[in-house]
Amino acid sequence: MASKENRRITDLGTLKALAHPLRMKLYRALFVTEAATASQLGELVDEAPSLVSYHLRKLAEHGLIEEAEPRSGDGRERWWQPASDGVTVRDEDFQDAPEKVAAHLAASRLFQEQRSELYRTYLDERAHWGAEWNEAAGDSESLLRLTASELADLKKDMHDLLKKYDEEGRAREAAGETQGRENVALHVYGFPFRP
Known part of the structure; x- marks a missing residue:
């Protein structure tokens, strides 16, 4: 990764680039894999490599991901990695215009929906993780x-x-x-x- 710091997103174009359902899944998958090709990511998100490549280029245009050093001998493969150690999106950066408020709300809802989907997938597959992981996994609500x-x-x-x-x-x-x-x-x- 180019930077070990979180990148604060403050412009509408970058927020919209990230707040696309497939792009957010690809961004998250790159974080997990640290570096991958469009073909590898396509398998993870069940999409065609050509579609994945298009969306990876969009993420790269906004500096969210970058090309990585090749991890194999196949020179035709293009490897990607996150450009920073994460992103931060703050409400205060998107309050000065109605279209920014709406875009921030839509992005926040997408991020929450995808997080919920990840948790639902775990719940559905919980039996396959075994007792050790199920005992370690947590779910709580605190009312402070x-x-x-x-x-x-x-x-x-x-x-x-x-x-x-x-x-x-x-x-x-x-x-x-x-x-x-x-x-x-x-x-x-x-x-x-x-x-």
Whole structure:
């Protein structure tokens, strides 16, 4: 990856490029695989490599992904990787025009729907993961009484903790500790509500 930092998306064009259902799946798949070809990604998302190539080029046009060093001897294969260590989309960057508000809302809904789809897939396949993974997997709801500032602090603390676990896990994997290691999705939502 070119940058180990999250990229903050602040322009409407980049947000729209990412907020396409197939492009978001491809972006997420590249994060899991770290680098892949259109053919490999096509198999993961069950789409034709030509369609995948088109959408990968769109992601690249907006700097979300970039070409990677080839991982095989086939010079015809074009390898891709994420251009940063993630993206951040903040509400505050899309509030100055009605079309930006609408695009941000549509993107947020798409991201949430795809996260829910990932979790539903796990639930449907839970029996195949075995007792160890099912005991480790979590699902909880906490109803807290916080101020906006306290929620922001909690979000930062949780982000820092997740980053620590990710960095440690990747370091262990790089050191050869690959046995039993799987991709893990952790979705956390913190938001105000009234009953």
